[in-house]
Amino acid sequence: MVVRQAQVFRDKQDINLLTGHCAEKIDPDRQTVSGMTLAGDRFEFPYDKLLIATGGAAIKPDLAGFDLPGVVVLKNLADGRKIKKLLKSKGIKKAVIIGMGYIALEMCESLVGLNIAVDMVKPNPVFLPWLEPSMAQVIQTELEAKGVGVYAGHAVELIDKTADGLQVKCRGLTLAADMVLVGIGITPCSRIAENAGLELSTNNSIAVDRKLRTSDKNIYAAGDCADAFHMVTGQKTWIPLALRANRAGWAVADNVIGKHASLDGVVGTSVFRVFDYEVARTGLSLAEARKAGFEAVENSIQSSSRAHSYGVGHPIWVNLIGDNKSGRLLGAQIVGKEGAAHRINGPAVALHNRMTVAQYSQTDLAYAPPFGPTWDPTLTAANQLLKKL
């Protein structure tokens, strides 16, 4: 989300930034981009090098009632403003969130903070499917303790308007709401690239190489519209997150001016906060690892955010996934009220280096009583996983 005025780009960076210009077509042979302005004038610009940074768009299912007023998504600044306006203008007392990913969970926390009753619903019966089940249960219990209704396993069929507001009709369940937030993920905005004949990749993202070049050497793509190499699987992946998007933008700028930037890839690190909990992951989940062909084994442990000698800490749970064949560390998940978020970076750096679980278990991590036990919880988890490998 760029929170900067267009004029800044024009004045400070000498960029001819044209808002209100809808690009419709890329002609790779003639090296032009054409489209129409909001005023209805057609335009065509030539390029030497082109960057596609069209981002992603929130997914709205093609079902009845999803176009009703009060049904919203949250992807960009305009969406956020629309939600804020809705919350102000109407007495929103009850919200239904469709989806249980981290945007859905972060919005859940925000809405509960505004004293709005929240129900969450999704078709998959498993709450956070990528997370080790007992750790996912910790988060679900937290949500329910905050009064949130968690309805996993109910496919949404339609949204209805009633005299009182909205009704989300699901298989075996009807939920009333003043506002419905659809948070079921995003899809890459790759249509213009596809129409130009550029190669697409996983989830219809635009395929790019390590230099962020598409299948046309004069066209780059970066941000949520483009794919990346996953450094654990070695395969292409599409994980639309801010750091990669930002890093890819810089790399394209370097490449366009001849600096030859090359990006290794991602390991799939992400983190979010939901109420009092930090939830962090990196690498592959057990299911993802098995799907990628690894002989994957996982093991979760409970430790503490502080040393026993240092007053009351909080439980911290760590799940590590390893490959039984190579011994490689494949992924990590951490949940806790403190010390969970930043702790994921040790395993993340380990994944970049293809460390084995045994090698990771030997790393010299920080210890002091206010910050954890002598053995960092990720090390205890590694020691325990080693017994299973």
Added chain:
Amino acid sequence: MVVRQAQVFRDKQDINLLTGHCAEKIDPDRQTVSGMTLAGDRFEFPYDKLLIATGGAAIKPDLAGFDLPGVVVLKNLADGRKIKKLLKSKGIKKAVIIGMGYIALEMCESLVGLNIAVDMVKPNPVFLPWLEPSMAQVIQTELEAKGVGVYAGHAVELIDKTADGLQVKCRGLTLAADMVLVGIGITPCSRIAENAGLELSTNNSIAVDRKLRTSDKNIYAAGDCADAFHMVTGQKTWIPLALRANRAGWAVADNVIGKHASLDGVVGTSVFRVFDYEVARTGLSLAEARKAGFEAVENSIQSSSRAHSYGVGHPIWVNLIGDNKSGRLLGAQIVGKEGAAHRINGPAVALHNRMTVAQYSQTDLAYAPPFGPTWDPTLTAANQLLKKL
């Protein structure tokens, strides 16, 4: 610090744990340990494999007055109990701490928390010499804001007893105190090893190989008495810290029963809290790196513990040290009120893998607004250091 009753070892683990037995001599040829009990009886035990785990001892300078009542050190449980008793029995209003390492700083925080006025003094005029100067200044300013007197650059000459209490007489400075804590570091308890003809190493620690064997193949050493390989320099080092000590103990146990455990080494990661600040380091400081023969360059940056969009965060400072020849990352230091302690583990794991600064700058670290900016502060620091290499 083992907080467990001797009887537990005897009952649960079938270990013939003998307290009150002072081991005085190792005879490596006859494979015996001999000494005297507190009751005055001599003993001698044979061994197949021997572990020396004598730890370290607090250093007390050989100067007048350091044996006065009210002059204390803090290394073991008995020291802690002595200090607690002193604090209870006497109306301690003013303490002088000699030394400014992390034990000295942690004790400073504890004493100030008990409403005791604290002055700190040491000979070196540089406050935290291993820390980038502007970051060290942040901590010194914090101490002074809490009312602590920080007197760096004053060699202590003696401690005097006066009618009121104690006087610490330094070059150009006299400090009054009811209690004096000597926190100038520890020394390895290696005399018994030295007398047995075992090879000593840096700081007179006991030299051990990766299997924790001393120069005698039947004798192991582990804990604060033993040295380690430093994975950044490749040289031997002596950094007495809890994780390595604990890990080495386990490894010896494995080796004795024939499991062949081998420890890679340490990278010198440590962390402490002082008042509101977390201070973390890993690897080499600029001076240490230059001393080790690297063409070392450092660069420090200031970032934030939260994203700008997420309310008020705290400043977080990161200093990275890199090698101009190889491009390798050599060390990292982080200071801040939140998110500093655990953030050091990413660079620590990078050091284990001999990553270059460029490689580290490409790592996929966690981002969410409550936990930092899109670019983790350590990544921003890496990007900036790259411009200097």
